[in-house]
Amino acid sequence: MKHTDNSITEPTKTYRRIMPNTWWLKKGSYTLFMLRELSSVFVAIYAIFLLxxxxxxxxxxxxxxxxxxxxxxxxMIALHAVMWVFIMYHMITWFKISGRIFGKKPLSPGLVTIANYIVWVVVSVVLFLIITKG
Amino acid sequence: MGLLKKINALEPLWWSLFGLGGMIAAFILPVHLFLHGIAIPMGWVSPDLLSYERMMSVLSSPYGIIVKLFLFSIISFPLFHAAHRIRLTIEDLRIGWLNTIMPLISYGGAIVLSVITIVVLFYKLS
Incomplete structure (x- = not known):
């Protein structure tokens, strides 16, 4: 075992759990976490498409x-539809986390998340009108 | 290895750009992608919105600078958002050799693409 080579620098032989890099397939919540992380790949692809x-x-x-x-x-439209689903998932998780981060008295996490959605709707409608009518 | 240490020392900057890019991606990209990637190509709204003539006239109009700053924001900051998140995910996946060079590839890539965006928007399209 390689770990025994470190016995001089390590005072105790620590047990190291082997972590396969498929750990995120073991549990549903881990897989959702990985899908959230994957959404950033589609965010990057969209930015590169715009460029x-x-x-x-x-x-x-x-x-x-x-x-x-x-x-x-x-x-290409089909690919954008897939990207849109992932970007919507990014939005949903982002607003949920915003609630957890900024949801302090007197606001509850739920209220912060709702406020985010209200601003999102307003921003979306305004942008839609500017792009299509402006 | 000095360069990698310097990149890691800028962690607060990468984290801030991650947050800003995540905000922009959450608030602006859903409607932007829906219009430009799906609705306009499908013909649900006028396809002329993305025609060469209209794009050039919008960018050269008096408010073209605002459109350019908007376009820069929705390209550059989401790239930094993705760079940070992809880097941290690669760390979670424990791909050793990739971990060490990932900060350089991801943040470096976002910087290079942002510079290209500035050059295209403010020099080539001016």
Whole structure:
């Protein structure tokens, strides 16, 4: 065993539990935790997609239109639908955690979470109107 | 290894950017992704909203600077959010060799992409 090599620096031989890197599949709540962490991958992909669109925009109409055609394709819309589900899951978990962090007297965690949802609805409606009508 | 130590010493900065990016991702990205990734491509709302002509006219209008700052915020900060979270998750997954270089890859990647975003938005599209 490799651990015995450390016996000089370690005063006691500590028991080390072997932790396989599939530990998060053992329990439902661990898997949900991992899905929450995975949501950040989709957040990053969306940010990179936006950057790709802007790069194409800066390269002229022809390149921009060909990139837009890719973003309008069926599989790309399907991918965005999956990304949207993960980003909604990020939003739900984020507001739940906000409640736990900022939910101190006189506000309860539940009230903070509800306030977050109210602001979210307002922000979403305003942004929707600005982007589509502005 | 000096560089990695310096990166780890900036933990409060990475944590703050994680929080800011997480807020933006939670409040703004659901409606933004729904419109740009699903509703406009599906034709539920006017596809002309993302046409080259309209995009260029919006960005060169007097309020174009606000749109550019908005676009920078929804690209850069969510990238730092993801960088921090992915780095911590890799630590949880205990992939030893990746753990040590992950701060460099993730935060470095977010910095590089943010710089590219600034160059594209404020130099190439000006």
């Amino acid at each position: 790709i669109r802007l790069c194409a925009l800066s390269q002229g109409a022809e390149i921009y239109n060909s990139k837009t055609a890719i973003f309008n394709s069926g599989w």
